[in-house]
Amino acid sequence: MDGKGGILVISIEGLNKIFKSNKSNITAVDDLTLDINEGEIFGVIGYSGAGKSTFVRLLNRLEEPTGGKIVIDQQEITALNSKQLRVARQEIGMIFQHFNLLWSRTVKDNIAFPLEIAGVSKIEREERVQELIELVGLAGRESAYPSQLSGGQKQRVGIARSLANNPKVLLCDEATSALDPETTNSILDLLVDINKKLGLTVILITHEMHVIRKICNQVAVMEEGRIVEQGDVLDVFLRPEKPVTKKFVEQVMGTNDEDDGVAHLIDTYDSGKLIRLHFIGETTNQALISQVAKRFAIDINILQGKITQTQRGAYGTLFVQADGELSEINKAIDFITNETSVEVEVVRDAN
Numbered sequence: 001m002d003g004k005g006g007i008l009v010i011s012i013e014g015l016n017k018i019f020k021s022n023k024s025n026i027t028a029v030d031d032l033t034l035d036i037n038e039g040e041i042f043g044v045i046g047y048s049g050a051g052k053s054t055f056v057r058l059l060n061r062l063e064e065p066t067g068g069k070i071v072i073d074q075q076e077i078t079a080l081n082s083k084q085l086r087v088a089r090q091e092i093g094m095i096f097q098h099f100n101l102l103w104s105r106t107v108k109d110n111i112a113f114p115l116e117i118a119g120v121s122k123i124e125r126e127e128r129v130q131e132l133i134e135l136v137g138l139a140g141r142e143s144a145y146p147s148q149l150s151g152g153q154k155q156r157v158g159i160a161r162s163l164a165n166n167p168k169v170l171l172c173d174e175a176t177s178a179l180d181p182e183t184t185n186s187i188l189d190l191l192v193d194i195n196k197k198l199g200l201t202v203i204l205i206t207h208e209m210h211v212i213r214k215i216c217n218q219v220a221v222m223e224e225g226r227i228v229e230q231g232d233v234l235d236v237f238l239r240p241e242k243p244v245t246k247k248f249v250e251q252v253m254g255t256n257d258e259d260d261g262v263a264h265l266i267d268t269y270d271s272g273k274l275i276r277l278h279f280i281g282e283t284t285n286q287a288l289i290s291q292v293a294k295r296f297a298i299d300i301n302i303l304q305g306k307i308t309q310t311q312r313g314a315y316g317t318l319f320v321q322a323d324g325e326l327s328e329i330n331k332a333i334d335f336i337t338n339e340t341s342v343e344v345e346v347v348r349d350a351n
């Protein structure tokens with residue numbers, strides 16, 4: 001158990017990776033300590049060179065750590081010999097930016113490959129491959145070769161192959177970076193679906209905050225080989241502390257140039273109250289606005305806002321003008337304050 005009551009599935013302590021060359025040493029991962037709970041979709045975000053790829057490849061020892069300890073599902077990965085590691089890797093699926101498929105094998109045979117290595121019988125392999133093909137939405141494409149597939153379909157093959165041996169953990173190394181936005185969304189939806197259906201823990205590295213926003217519960221921000229900020233995705237969106245994190249949040253929410261806009265709103269809408277609603281998850285904005293409009297005899301005019309959806313609900317700000325009897329407006333404000341998780345701030349009070 002960890003402090004939050006979840007079951008710990010990955011525990012990393014003092015992980016280091018130094019690339020040594022004749023001229024210099026590069027510390028790609030620097031004394032990294034991290035715990036990840038079972039069933040989470042855990043995002044690691046950072047700019048190019050931050051050490052994300054190296055980090056994720058250390059977890060299944062595609063890269064050998066220079067130091068530190070990795071425990072996955074109670075097995076100390078860093079203490080295994082190469083034979084034990086081959087078996088342990090069946091518990092750790094991985095998908096890649098460029099898919100890493102076998103080009104001379106069909107979809108079916110790519111997915112069967114890890115099962116062959118694990119010594120699964122032909123009959124069982126065929127059954128399992130068919131299940132996986134259904135799971136990732138590739139029915140009808142079993143006999144196609146990778147070169148005949150779209151990028152999204154190739155990644156679906158990659159995902160099916162990574163799940164073949166029923167892993168506990170799925171590592172995703174920039175799995176959507178080579179895909180267009182629409183295909184990215186469909187692959188991210190598939191990862192959420194798999195996470196829910198199979199209870200699989202997903203560790204995903206990316207340089208795109210919208211990927212984190214869309215599917216992750218937890219996020220860690222990496223810079224120069226270290227984790228500089230970490231937490232629940234919604235909390236990090238709400239209160240980014242480090243400059244690098246603020247920049248990533250701006251990727252999704254835009255810059256915080258709201259104050260100029262507010263002055264303009266105050267000038268333009270001169271009756272009633274001008275209210276800033278701050279959505280911090282769990283509630284959807286549409287439901288709230290229509291509920292308030294139905295319950296109280298006031299007019300609500302939506303003026304401007306930036307709302308985005310995370311796995312834990314809406315996050316962002318909405319400016320509304322509330323017009324009508326003062327007592328009704330105040331009741332509506334009390335309702336939002338006391339009955340919902342939305343924070344209310346009156347930015348201009350004309351009544």
Ligand SMILES: Nc1ncnc2c1ncn2[C@@H]1O[C@H](COP(=O)(O)OP(=O)(O)OP(=O)(O)O)[C@@H](O)[C@H]1O
Nearest residue numbers: 019026027028046047048049050051052053054055
């Ligand atoms: N095999 C290697 N040999 C030497 N240096 C390496 C090697 N792999 C990575 N590095 C260095 O380690 C640092 C971290 O690289 P890494 O690829 O892990 O970062 P990243 O955050 O994944 O960035 P990107 O998204 O650009 O791959 C970089 O300075 C990189 O040049």
